[in-house]
Amino acid sequence: MAIENGAQATIPLLQPFxxxxxxxxxxxxxxxxxxFGLYIIFFVYRIYARQQExxxxxxxxxxxASLHARLDAAxxxxxxxxxxxxxxxxxxxxxxxTKKNG
Numbered sequence: 001m002a003i004e005n006g007a008q009a010t011i012p013l014l015q016p017f018x019x020x021x022x023x024x025x026x027x028x029x030x031x032x033x034x035x036f037g038l039y040i041i042f043f044v045y046r047i048y049a050r051q052q053e054x055x056x057x058x059x060x061x062x063x064x065a066s067l068h069a070r071l072d073a074a075x076x077x078x079x080x081x082x083x084x085x086x087x088x089x090x091x092x093x094x095x096x097x098t099k100k101n102g
Contacts, residue, residue: 031037 032040
């Protein structure tokens, strides 16, 4: 009997809390539902994916920097940036320079 009286006494105290929670949950259902909800979910996903891409690019940049440092430390000449036009000529010049220097 004492437990029942205690439970009945707490129900009126928690009634405003439950009504607030119900109102908030109904608003969330309304905002997340439909096309607007899909747009919000897609937007949050794009932010997450962009952060993952940035982390990947940072790792790639760090790896490239360490590779360049190791190549410079080993005195290995780098091939200059080449384009499709004049590729053969540039490679020939580079090879001639490396033969003269080394």
